Amino acid sequence: MTDSRLEKLAKHLEKILEGQEIDISRALGEITVLVHSRDLLGVIEILKTHEDLGFDTLVDLCGVDYSEYSTETYAGYKRGDRRFAVVYHLLSVKHNYRLRVRVFAEDNEFPAIDSVMSIWPSANWFEREAFDLFGIIFNNHPDLRRILTDYGFIGNPFRKDFPLSGHVEMKYDPDQKRVIYQPVTIDPREITPYIIREEQYGREKV
Incomplete structure (x- = not known):
């Protein structure tokens, strides 16, 4: 978005959302509005229906785990005070x-x-993914259940404290003639690529 259009949108947001507990920030040609959870539906409704804004399409929705995040404070939220965001x-x-x-x-x-399904029905699967x-x-989600992991999966794999190898593994048991779960047999380890470079790599040869 051009600087002029970005400035125009920022002014609309500041005027239309005046009085709401929000924080508007700009970076890399984009605007981010931080909203308090108790005001979410009211602010979202305004963003969608106000004629000067008209945000009629939800492109994406995702969860974030900020437990290891290390940037500046977000509008009254001290670093580490709030772990999860949407x-x-x-x-x-x-x-x-x-x-x-x-x-x-x-x-x-x-x-x-x-x-936000009452405002954008397309949020259905996005919210289920963030839940999973x-x-x-x-x-108030009408059908909040896992969408990507297996029915018997335990835990939430995108949380920062979830082990890379997981907790259980699945395999076919020929004796029982069915798929079973068992504790992970892989030793947890960090995989660091081994790189070999020539002594003069990246340097201009004379």
Whole structure:
């Protein structure tokens, strides 16, 4: 988005969302709006329906685990205070605007955020994915269940504290003639590529 269009969108957001507990930031040609979880649905509704904004399309929704994040404080949230967030990528077809909305879950042990399916039905599978991979609960979602992992899967594989090798592995047992789960037999290790370079690699040869 050009600087002039970015500035125009920022002014619209500041004026239309005046009085809301939000933080608007700009970086790399994009605008991010940080919203408090209790205000999410109200702000989202305004973003979608206001004629000067018209964010009618939810492009993407994803979970984020900030447990090892190391950037500056987000609008009143000290680093480490809030672990899980949901990020929404919105598109206004009418105005050709793009916007990122971020909301933090207030409880790190039981992260929960209101579902936006009533506003964008397309959020259905996105929210199920964030639930499956990060363990984020979406209040009032009509069918919140795993979508990528197996039915008997335990844990949330995109959390930073989930082991790379997982907890269990699946294999076919010829004696029982069925697929079974068993504890992981792979030793956890960090895989570092071994690189061999010539002594003069990257240098101009004389």
